[in-house]
Amino acid sequence: MSVFLSLSKLYVKSFYNLPGKKAPGSKATGKEIGKLVGVAALVVLVAGNLGYLFVVMNLNLYQGLAMVGMQGLLLLNAAVMATMLTLVVGFMTSLSTYYLNDMELQLLSMPIRPRALFGAKFVAVYVTEAALSMFFMVATMVVFGIKERPHPLFYAWGTLAGLLLPLPALAASYLIQIPLLTFARFLRNKKTIMIVGGVIGILFGLGLNIYFQRMMPPVADPAARAATFAGPGSAVSAMGRGYPPAMLAWRAMASPASASGLVAALMLLVACAAGPALVVLLLSGAYARSLVGFNEAHIRKLSKDGAEAFIARRLRRRRPFPTMVKREFDMMNREPMYLLNGPFIVVMLPLIMGIMYAVQKDALLADPDMAGVRALIDGGMGAALAGLVGAFMGSSTSIACTAVSRDAKALPFIKSLPIGPGAYLLAKLGHALIFGAVGSVVGVGLISLFLRLGAADALAGLAASLALSSLLNLAGLWLDTANPRLEWDNPIAAMKQNPNAVIMMLGAMGLLGGAGYLAFVWSMSAGEFALWFGLAPAAAFAALLAPFPRFGERRLAAMEG
């Protein structure tokens, strides 16, 4: 196998935490098979949900555009969306994997050409990009294919576009990052990169959200909505005009069997391949050089007198439990991967909600149907909505459902300390509940503000939110204690790639969706909602909490790190 292929394989396995091949002759245990089936089912569920979302979005858009005979614009939108999504995700992924770990230094000491080194990294990042882009293109092809029955070449050009469109976006990401990391030494630090990358990713994400909101303005008339979407000032038109690959993909798919379609497809191939080729050709050397000295640590030293004063000032006794809770905060908030995918959600979700509100406020308030909705809100649904949003925010930080997995490396040492397993796990629960309370207050507060709820409704929502989020956080901790992810090289595996986080996210959606449905069907008043969805989860929380320390003790004893 060539060095390039071998390296690409290594990077892909390392990025995605793929398990190695089983030793010949060794058979999978029942637990391993069960786990595999569970993870596969989870992947199908998540992919199905996302696919459904994309198909419905495309279907709505198609129906609006078809009314004004502009359904072909659906394909331009798909190309624009695939480009934007892969640009956002590609920029984030390429930045966070720029220097994977100290394995990179080891690779630098080997006789590997910079082009192979950088090319392999490019390929590994591209795998995600291609999957994401194809996901969106396939959703569009399904809708357009069923409705319009295009020529079979449509699917060929659509697939080609899906695979090619991420390439320039990824090349552009590296075109920015390599010079930046070559010249800005302070950025050559994993922690700094994660923070900077996280902020950029959030800004990109918010921008994408604005695009989504503006793409489908909530205008009652579908034809007017389509005209707004397809107008010369629209985001789709602007992107289509300003970004030739999206335009070429559109042309190829819009007239697939024609010569112009073929020419557009070939031009797309050239245009998309040129970017990566140039970046690999010109910047590989700079990339390899920028890896040297990455993660260099500088210790800020104290003076002799300063050290004594420091010891006198900073070393002081506290009670063990608050100390353990503080450790949970420090270990999570100081690891950018954990912070950005965990507690930061409490900041991120309100921002997204704020954008949705700001963009759609006028249209929402002007909608005649809102008069009926107002009555529902005042009749108790406002409190329910506030409570459910608050509970979702309070339980969406993944603090509890990844708590044991995040501690995998430290578990043997923790177990040697004179602290009971129950106290250790309760410190983790305390950490999650504090963020649960913050998320609840923020979520309920925002919804109360948006919907102009009264104090009684807001308090009813808050009571239910606190109870529901506490229950979900405890359930998440049970899950991660029962089945933690203990073997990983990269913290991404403990957090983002942890099945427990996905299970809890889907579980929370199911529970909260069900609660909302019941509140609606039974026309609950604010008081009734607070009573049922405050007391029942609180009782379930108490019932789960009582046996938890003993369960945790047994589980921790069984973890043989």
Next chain:
Amino acid sequence: MIELSGITKTYAKSAVKAVDDLSVSVRDGEIFGFLGPNGAGKTTTIKALTGVLRPDAGSARIDGIDVAADPIAAKRRIGYVTDNPELFARLKAAEYLNFVGDVYGVSSADRRARTSEYATLFGIKDALGASIGSFSYGMKQKLLVTASLLHDPQNWVLDEPMVGLDPKAAFALKEIMRARAAAGKAVFFSTHVMEVAEKMCDRLAIVNKGRIVFTGTLAELKAMQGADGSLESLFLELVDDSAEESA
């Protein structure tokens, strides 16, 4: 005093016994070396005695307290230096010391005095305000040693403590071990550096493939093997012999 009696452990993911019917006792006032090749079962034994692992059979007693029956009381009497100093990289050194001090219930005055003493000895005093993640491997090891002594434990358990230490720090560590033994405390450490074991240990045990193949003093080992070589050559002979017997 540390007493291990009939410790047996097979990991869930393995069919082989990592430790098999292992018994050892470390008296107060003695430095006890635990020697063995890689994978012999040294770390598994230490994990069993520090309460990290629950053995399948046998018991570990610390100053007469059964680790399984009263783990908290037993652990309070141990200072443990793990073989993996790559822990808590996101904490600052002082925060880590405070965490350990709080968990072991060390008073503010004691932790300040001991931190100052050991951090000075190991040359990390000026780095106490820095993040552990910025430390070299050796500095992390020095910090672990300092933290393990914060509560002045009666029993000091060190897993491969010399790894990563510079000569000055290694010397300081050996001095502390001697001083603690002289003060009537038990010191139990694992190593595969024969020179260290030869110079430091009052008694030693050699473990291979999970079983003890020798326990006693260096003189007793020489007498048993009928040779007057270095500990290294005696160790190699013994380990080879036991490998041949089991094969």
